[in-house]
Amino acid sequence: MHLVAPSLLAADFLHLEDACRLVNESKADWFHLDVMDGRFVPNISYGMSIIEQIRTVAQKPCDVHLMIEEPGRYVADFKAAGADHITVHWEACPHLHRNIQQIKSLGITAGVAINPATPVDFLTSILPELDLVLIMSVNPGFGGQTFISHTFQKIRKLRKMIHDLGLHTHIEVDGGISVENAGPIVQAGADVLVAGSTVFHAPDPVAAIAKLKSV
Ligand SMILES: O=C(CO)[C@H](O)[C@H](O)COP(=O)(O)O
Numbered sequence: 001m002h003l004v005a006p007s008l009l010a011a012d013f014l015h016l017e018d019a020c021r022l023v024n025e026s027k028a029d030w031f032h033l034d035v036m037d038g039r040f041v042p043n044i045s046y047g048m049s050i051i052e053q054i055r056t057v058a059q060k061p062c063d064v065h066l067m068i069e070e071p072g073r074y075v076a077d078f079k080a081a082g083a084d085h086i087t088v089h090w091e092a093c094p095h096l097h098r099n100i101q102q103i104k105s106l107g108i109t110a111g112v113a114i115n116p117a118t119p120v121d122f123l124t125s126i127l128p129e130l131d132l133v134l135i136m137s138v139n140p141g142f143g144g145q146t147f148i149s150h151t152f153q154k155i156r157k158l159r160k161m162i163h164d165l166g167l168h169t170h171i172e173v174d175g176g177i178s179v180e181n182a183g184p185i186v187q188a189g190a191d192v193l194v195a196g197s198t199v200f201h202a203p204d205p206v207a208a209i210a211k212l213k214s215v
Contacts, residue, residue, distance in 0.1 A: 003029035003192045004212045005063050005172070006205075008054070009045060010143045010196030016050075019200065020057040026209040030063040030085075032174070032194045035078070037068035040092050041141035048074070048081035055082030065113060065174070065194075067140045068092065072099045079106040087111030087134050087172075090118055100129050111172070115140060116148050120158040130169050132192070133158060137185075138175030143196040147176030152188050159189025179208070183215035 006028050011019035023031055033051055038044040055062060061084035068074065071088040072095070078086055086103045090112050093099050103110035111132030112123065116139055123133060135154050138145035155171060162169045172192035173185050182193055193212055202208035 002186045002190065002213075002215075003170075004209055005030040005032035005192055005194045006199040006209060007032040007034055007143065007174070007194050007196035008200075009034045010200040012200070016054065017057055019205075020054055022205055023209075024057070024059045026206045027213045028060065028199075028209045030061045030192070031058050032196075033062055033064045033083075035064060035066050035068060036141060040069045040089065041067045043141040048077045051078065051081040051083065058082075061085065063087070063172075063192075065134060066092075067113075072102055075099070075103050076106060079103075079108055083108060085109045085111060085132060087113050087132060089113045089115070089140075090122060091115055096126055097129065100126065104129075111170070113140070113174075114154075116150065120154050120161065123158070124161070127161060127165060127169065128167060132170040132172055134172040134174055134194075135190075136175055137173050137177070140175075144201075145176050147178070147181055152184065155185065155188040155190050177212070179211045179215070182212050186215055 036043045036045040063085045064083040065087045100110045109131035113134035137147050137151040171190045173190040174194035177195045199205045199208045
């Protein structure tokens, strides 16, 4: 059964506590928290102090996606703020292996995200070290974008790579996920769906999460 991780980026920031309670009461599995620095991506979202506050209400694992340069400078702070999983970007990490070891040494799970233009083949060496690969299905930085269909090929290829190596790495997909495309994304091999707009812009977010779980 795949997991669903609502992205709070699309929630009403004036009512974040309500959004967290809604996720707690829903069939969602994780909270997905997008951190943007205005350098690696052309947008700024929120940082560890907001995550610390979210963590006081959130009753499910917090999956922190760092869209920032030099993530190694901050991973310990994000763990202290309450991160259960930390994902860094392949494109932001010249010393990726070191960053992954750093995250794991904190006793939490480690992931690598790849942008739409980054091939999954670039993960061959690091894959055995990873708990999760996050395939971005939009260019990171903003919610509400259209799913890039080339992502399907990347998911299928990565699923085969993971299978051939006998690993149990999660494949998380993020960006433009809707109730309509969620089924094909899972069939291609994804087992974690991140959804922002589809959940928080829906008239009934709890029902939207249930639909994403049932595909
Ligand atoms: O990482 C992200 C943007 O960089 C968001 O998690 C992602 O875009 C989700 O938003 P939506 O479901 O609205 O596309």
